[in-house]
């Protein structure tokens with residue numbers, strides 16, 4: 001009797017497991033939407049768990065893994081990645097689909113709850129985390145300050161002042177002959193520059209060492225990146241010993257920036273914070289301190305990490321490509337002569353330096369992944385059916401390395417940018433495209449090239465161990481082990 005009962009019990013259990021395997025053969029358990037089975041799944045897919053095991057097993061290389069799937073020989077029009085209890089992502093890798101979701105049918109593809117649920121505790125309702133009317137109002141306001149005229153003024157004032165401090169720090173490092181982590185220094189330099197440009201404040205993180213709120217920013221960026229691939233992030237977050245305090249530090253930093261300005265006798269400066277402070281909602285009310293802090297925090301994240309990481313990868317790419325490095329030094333010396341810091345017009349004249357910056361971002365885009373949630377059922381121009389609630393994703397990292405889009409895609413060739421015909425924003429997606437294209441694109445290019453040229457005019461950089469330079473999973477594309485360099489002063 002007992003044996004018979006056990007036999008039925010084991011049989012039933014095996015039956016349930018087999019049924020689960022059959023039912024969740026193509027999609028992870030709890031996937032919120034089922035995608036048509038005719039769209040191929042990622043090779044790393046397992047029944048029930050989808051792609052989660054492979055993604056979190058080597059989380060820092062998950063971007064490379066996605067790139068290999070999208071640029072692999074079996075990729076046709078789209079591939080699906082599902083992880084348990086989350087929206088499935090239908091990845092595309094062609095400019096037509098990217099144009100469709102980011103522009104042609106913009107209204108149907110939003111950030112949605114996927115992003116909100118993962119980022120709101122840090123970013124609140126900042127521009128990265130909003131859709132519709134809220135997004136539009138913030139975008140219009142910010143665009144008023146992020147103008148080319150203001151960038152030109154910034155070059156002559158803030159950039160020149162800050163680069164002087166940066167060069168001073170690098171001089172001391174060169175004299176001491178001790179290796180330094182350029183990845184960390186770039187983050188501190190751009191934090192200070194951005195604090196000054198956007199909020200008119202001196203953060204002094206370069207000259208006074210790393211403040212604790214910067215450590216919190218860094219750690220939380222990584223946590224937010226992990227949340228995008230790990231569906232079990234609420235559990236991981238619960239056991240994260242730093243997270244609660246880090247978020248508190250970041251929010252307090254944002255609120256302090258606001259409160260300090262509100263307390264000023266003359267708060268009518270020409271910067272982002274003044275604009276947000278003077279803004280009135282439709283009902284005539286002003287933004288609260290908390291809302292203003294959302295903007296402060298979001299713009300620091302937008303302006304600091306992206307450009308700092310782009311320059312870190314630029315030094316890495318130049319070290320791997322001596323011919324490009326020589327050509328760049330030649331242009332800098334020809335145009336600057338004895339002058340140590342470039343002027344606005346000289347940066348515009350430096351075709352090769354601008355090409356170097358773009359070429360680095362093609363291979364190492366600071367925002368390597370993009371995803372938008374479909375509001376309604378839809379069909380992409382390539383015929384792929386998109387169910388309501390699924391995410392349509394694309395990877396600037398994969399598109400930049402696609403042989404279908406770039407000749408000799410894996411080669412670092414700044415020369416490809418010297419042609420008069422430039423690729424469209426739907427091919428070169430490092431700054432996104434459509435109505436949500438990066439608002440700071442021109443500023444980033446100007447400040448990136450200005451900084452690169454200024455430091456190369458003054459110093460030589462030797463990366464100590466090229467093999468140790470690795471990507472790290474995050475919202476952006478930081479370096480896992482930093483970028484340790486030996487610096488010498490140029491004669």
Ligand code: HEM
Pocket residue numbers: 127128139142146299302303304306307310361365366367370429430431432435436437438439440441443444448
């Ligand atoms: C190399 C530097 C940079 C790169 C590669 C870059 C790239 C991007 C990308 C890919 C997006 C879209 C992100 C998304 O879909 O959520 C974006 C958005 C944005 N970026 Fe940048 N960015 C850079 C620097 C900057 C700077 C310096 C600013 C300064 C203000 C800035 C401001 C913004 C803003 C405000 C948005 C949100 C736009 C919107 O949602 O309407 N970015 N950026």
